[in-house]
Amino acid sequence: MSGMLERYDALVAGGELRPDPDQRGSTERLDALQRSLETVASSGFLGKLLGRGKAEQPRGVYMWGGVGRGKSMLMDLFVQTLGITDKRRVHFHEFMLEVDRLIREERSKEAGDPIAPVAARLASGIRCLAFDEMVVNNTADAAIMSRLFTALIRDEGVTVVTTSNRPPRDLYKDGLNSSLFLPFIDLVQAELDVVSLNGPTDYRLDRLGDLDSWHTPLGDAATEQVREAFFRLTDYKPEDAAHVPSAQLDLGGGRTMRVPKSLKGVGVFSFKRLCSENRGAADFLAIAHAYHSVIVVGIPDMGPDNRNEAIRFTKLIDALYENNVKLFATAAAEPETLYTAGDGAFEFDRTVSRLREMQSTEYMARGHGVQG
Helix, strand or coil: CCCHHHHHHHHHHCCCCCCCHHHHHHHHHHHHHHHHHHHHHHCCCCCCCCCCCHHHCCCEEEEECCCCCCHHHHHHHHHHHCCCCCEEEEEHHHHHHHHHHHHHHHHHCCCCCCHHHHHHHHHCCCCEEEEECCCCCCHHHHHHHHHHHHHHHHHCCCEEEEEECCCHHHCCCCCCCHHHHHHHHHHHHHHEEEEECCCCCCHHHHHHCCCCCEECCCCHHHHHHHHHHHHHHHCCCHHHHHHCCCEEEEEECCEEEEECEEECCEEEEEHHHHHCCCCCHHHHHHHHHHCCEEEEEEECCECHHHHHHHHHHHHHHHHHHHCCCEEEEEECCCHHHCECCCCCCCCHHHHHHHHHHCCCHHHHCCCCCCCC
16 A cells, blocks of 8 residues: 555646645655554554553644645545554544443443543554544533543554644634633643644635525525535535435534534535524524534525514524635525515624625635634
């Protein structure tokens, strides 16, 4: 198996990737980690043979940057070309759901603190754990991450590689009880190399080409356009549309929201689910933190009888805008005529202005959650 750097250079030479100094620098660091992991494996110092000694444990990598800079592509390449068998690639959200389940199982045994046994179960047969899209948007995860990852890295000897749209210090920025998360930031800085992949080119934006983000009127043509946006943003094949995964988004306080299509930081929602149900700003903020791109279908014309829906829609757009989330929508009308009569119609003009700005190339090029 050829190494990551060799494979990356071949893709560039073949015209499948364009030359990108930031990407190549990140590739060089990941290639060095590959060689360290493979050297340890070939030396026979695996698993429990020598107790996963610290001397044999390569330092991990935390790779962060704006949307579309190639983080997921490089992570795919890293895992595919890593010449060891005891590796695991998992989306971070799925991993934390697994952690929650294992903690419940351990607590049911009434055997004391569940973190150490959960870490041992997660680390069984694994030397390298690779995450995509590390994000923290609830207090429960923030509270356990330092202890869990300390156990995984320092006690179990697992090398962690992860991508994120945010630098470590901003992972749980302004979150409730954020002091609980500070030890995890210290752990990342002590045990992982923080690598910035934040060059000027947004490759997801390139893939969108001249595809618009606001589609009207409602109908099959508009629906097909946002379907195409979803496939371009996620690299999911249109013929596999029936198998796009759903998700349960944690809203905090024991509440969740079903996201009918959720993949690689892109979520699909109906206007009815978002704005016709009783939702507050905190719900929309959870969406804005969890997804770099949001597709909202079925936005109707609104009038005096839709005051509550219009207010919720305004809160949704505020949350998406303030976190630089890309918005794709099917709507009955252009933003200027969505809500022209009813309580708050005058104030809705600010929402219209934001919707127009969110269609601009400058806005679409911004990194998720990064003010620019």
